[in-house]
Amino acid sequence: MPVTQLRAITAASRLDNVRYAIRDLACVADEVIAQGHKVLPLNIGDPNIFDFQTPPHMIEAVYKAMRDGKNGYSPSSGIKPALEAIRREAGRKGITTIQDVFITSGVSETVDICLAALLNHGDNLLTPCPDYPLYSAVLAKLDIRLNAYYLNEEDGWQPDLDDIRKKITPRTRGIVLINPNNPTGAVCTRKMLEEIAELARRHNLVIFADEIYDKMIIEDDPHIAMAAVAPDVPVITFGGLSKNYLAPGWRVGWGIASGDASAMKSYVEGINKLLRARICANHPEQYAIPAALEGPQDHLAEVKRKLRSRRDLTQKWCSATPRVSCVAPRGAFYAYPSIDIPESDEIFVRELIRQKHVMVVHGSGFGQKPGTQHFRIVFLPDEATLTMAYAGIAELIAERYGR
Numbered sequence: 001m002p003v004t005q006l007r008a009i010t011a012a013s014r015l016d017n018v019r020y021a022i023r024d025l026a027c028v029a030d031e032v033i034a035q036g037h038k039v040l041p042l043n044i045g046d047p048n049i050f051d052f053q054t055p056p057h058m059i060e061a062v063y064k065a066m067r068d069g070k071n072g073y074s075p076s077s078g079i080k081p082a083l084e085a086i087r088r089e090a091g092r093k094g095i096t097t098i099q100d101v102f103i104t105s106g107v108s109e110t111v112d113i114c115l116a117a118l119l120n121h122g123d124n125l126l127t128p129c130p131d132y133p134l135y136s137a138v139l140a141k142l143d144i145r146l147n148a149y150y151l152n153e154e155d156g157w158q159p160d161l162d163d164i165r166k167k168i169t170p171r172t173r174g175i176v177l178i179n180p181n182n183p184t185g186a187v188c189t190r191k192m193l194e195e196i197a198e199l200a201r202r203h204n205l206v207i208f209a210d211e212i213y214d215k216m217i218i219e220d221d222p223h224i225a226m227a228a229v230a231p232d233v234p235v236i237t238f239g240g241l242s243k244n245y246l247a248p249g250w251r252v253g254w255g256i257a258s259g260d261a262s263a264m265k266s267y268v269e270g271i272n273k274l275l276r277a278r279i280c281a282n283h284p285e286q287y288a289i290p291a292a293l294e295g296p297q298d299h300l301a302e303v304k305r306k307l308r309s310r311r312d313l314t315q316k317w318c319s320a321t322p323r324v325s326c327v328a329p330r331g332a333f334y335a336y337p338s339i340d341i342p343e344s345d346e347i348f349v350r351e352l353i354r355q356k357h358v359m360v361v362h363g364s365g366f367g368q369k370p371g372t373q374h375f376r377i378v379f380l381p382d383e384a385t386l387t388m389a390y391a392g393i394a395e396l397i398a399e400r401y402g403r
């Protein structure tokens with residue numbers, strides 16, 4: 001057989017900007033693991049690798065669905081009992097102008113579909129900086145310009161309204177608001193939601209309200225749904241089972257489209273076209289949705305208790321550690337301390353894995369204001385593990401940079 005020299009198959013250049021720092025660090029950790037060390041993973045927001053378990057009644061619901069033969073495809077938008085449960089849950093959160101509800105393979109797919117259904121070439125989308133990197137990855141895939149607005153550290157990581165105002169262009173089609181926030185743990189005030197809603201009204205923007213952590217509020221303040229504050233504005237609210245209901249591996253998420261019916265009509269049809277094209281979300285797992293939203297909620301008190309204790313420990317450590325300072329997280333399970341060091345936060349994080357076997361994610365992986373450095377901590381591990389990890393981080397800071 002003739003030997004043919006095959007040319008390299010190059011990936012699309014659109015992907016040059018796709019980065020997912022959270023998982024990109026895994027190769028550094030693999031080196032350390034190959035040397036026989038255990039790595040403390042404070043980098044991935046997966047509650048189930050720590051002491052959090054999926055509520056058993058949800059597992060029963062999926063098991064029953066499988067035994068009852070619900071193993072074929074489901075309708076593209078999702079199964080009726082789950083859609084109805086999501087609508088009722090939205091109602092409990094004060095969302096009154098629902099135009100459509102649809103179930104997807106995780107919020108990751110909701111984001112993919114909702115952005116693809118909206119954006120044309122040349123449009124742009126306002127996304128937070130720092131952000132959860134899924135958004136920039138999906139935008140890169142669609143070849144859409146990222147239009148990042150800052151979250152303001154001096155204002156408890158609330159969105160910087162002046163910056164948003166400055167960045168709106170005639171081609172801005174929407175704004176992403178992650179609340180509670182990944183990576184900062186901030187929770188938006190009602191006033192902030194109202195101000196953003198007003199901007200959306202004025203500039204005809206769709207608001208993507210990523211509320212996947214809405215039941216993981218550490219303080220006693222209630223979570224306020226953006227769509228409840230802005231019933232007339234086009235809002236897609238994202239929710240799912242990954243975080244609140246401790247089942248990230250099931251890949252179950254949803255979108256709730258709300259707002260003025262005639263304003264939303266064409267966009268909702270576009271979303272449904274894409275939902276049909278990908279057939280359906282995971283079928284048996286959808287049976288866990290009514291069980292989750294309307295069954296026992298006992299796990300939430302336990303989750304909140306653990307998160308509060310682990311947040312407090314984290315905050316205390318941040319306050320006591322030279323070169324580190326942190327806005328106290330109020331929701332989700334992330335802290336985003338700033339760190340005052342003379343080299344990049346990425347080098348710091350890589351050295352932390354190599355030397356102290358602790359994994360966190362560098363701030364530059366989420367985006368940050370020039371001249372600032374951060375790292376993201378996932379404070380899901382138990383107190384003993386966190387204490388060990390924080391000792392390692394403090395040691396590296398002292399050894400590498402002094403006090």
Ligand code: PLP
Binds near residue numbers: 240251
């Ligand atoms: N949105 C935010 C803010 C997240 O933090 C995550 C996961 O960490 C997702 C969306 C993705 O969620 P899912 O597991 O439902 O795809």
